[in-house]
Structures are given as C-alpha cells and as structure tokens.
Amino acid sequence: MLxxxxxxxxxxxxxxxxxxxxxxxxxxxxxGCGYDFDxxxxxxxxxxxxxxxxxxxxxxxxDSDGDGFTNFEEYQKGTDPLVPDADEDSLPDTWELNIVxxxxxxxxxxxxxxxxxxxFDGDGITEIQEYENTLNPLFDDSLEDxxxxxxxxxxxxxxxxxxxxxx
Numbered sequence: 001m002l003x004x005x006x007x008x009x010x011x012x013x014x015x016x017x018x019x020x021x022x023x024x025x026x027x028x029x030x031x032g033c034g035y036d037f038d039x040x041x042x043x044x045x046x047x048x049x050x051x052x053x054x055x056x057x058x059x060x061x062x063d064s065d066g067d068g069f070t071n072f073e074e075y076q077k078g079t080d081p082l083v084p085d086a087d088e089d090s091l092p093d094t095w096e097l098n099i100v101x102x103x104x105x106x107x108x109x110x111x112x113x114x115x116x117x118x119x120f121d122g123d124g125i126t127e128i129q130e131y132e133n134t135l136n137p138l139f140d141d142s143l144e145d146x147x148x149x150x151x152x153x154x155x156x157x158x159x160x161x162x163x164x165x166x167x
Contacts, residue, residue: 036054037054037055038053038054038055038056038057039057040056040057040058040059040060040072041060041072041075042060042071042072042075046075047059050064050071050080050081050082051082052064052071052081059071060072064081064082065080065081065082065083065084066084067084067085067092067093067094068092068094069081069093069094077093077097078110079093079111086111087111087112087114089114089115089116090116090128090131091111091114091116091127091128091131092131093111095131095137096111096114097111098137098138099114099120099127099137099138100113100114102120102138108120114127115127116128116131120137120138121136121137121138121139121140121141122140123139123140123141123142123154124142124154125141125142125153125154125157129157133153133156133157133162133163133164134164135153135157135163141153142154145163146163146164147162147163147164147165147166147167148166149166149167151163151167
C-alpha cells in the first residue's frame, strides 16, 4: 500500500512516501484543473495549447498578442492569448470586456455577446463606431463635443468625420 504525507500544502508541496523517497505534487489550480509545474497559476495543458512554456513562470506576465492583457489574465478570462480579437468581430477583446463587466446582471457575459452593430449605451453610436472613434461604450457621449469644434460626437460620426479632431 502506497501512502504519502503532504508536508507543505502550498505550491509544489514536498511529500514523502512510506519508503522515504521524496517527490513533488504540483498544486492543481485554475480552470479545468491541471498540473502547474512553474507555479504561474496557469495549467501546463493550457500553456502547451497556446505555445507557452509550462516551465517558465515569467510567461504569465507576458502579453503574447499585444492586446493589453497578460497571458494569465487571458487564462482567467477564457480568451485566447495569441489572438487580440478572439471572436473576430473587429472589436479587441480588452475593449469588449469593458462592456461585459459593466453590468453583471445583464445578458452580456462574454466577448461573444458583444455585437459590433449593437449600441450598449443607447447613444445612437454602434460599438464598432465607438471603438473606431475612441468613444466610451459605457455612457451616452453622443452629444458631447470631444474635439471642441461645436459639433456633437454623433454628428461627426454619422457624417464620416472624426469626433476627436476639430473640423
């Protein structure tokens, strides 16, 4: 009968088997549970799937796709660390997550629920237009004048202008 005692229940706990041999059990963490050899809180299987190194804890802090999220944040959010726009709708994942996290009681729970042609804040400017013109998708900024040229943002967007550059 094989018995073992965990001497330290934290990451990479050192354990002793009855025969005195020592081995390590890696802490099982995160979504889908899996071994985490480097202790970066991302399972080895997830790191291998995306070409990361399960022996390198520093890859958790890297931003492999340049979208503003670290690989660890991508793991936590369930997004692809190699693709800045996982749902391929022309809205970067980081931008979409602002909408997802804005109201935890609505039906928008993932980036896949954010449609570029929707208007989350009801200001008459679609999500893709708000993104392309660096407007805020979380509140009605349609009547604001971002560039100070006395034309409201919505007039400039709908007329093909730039609400951030005075006409």
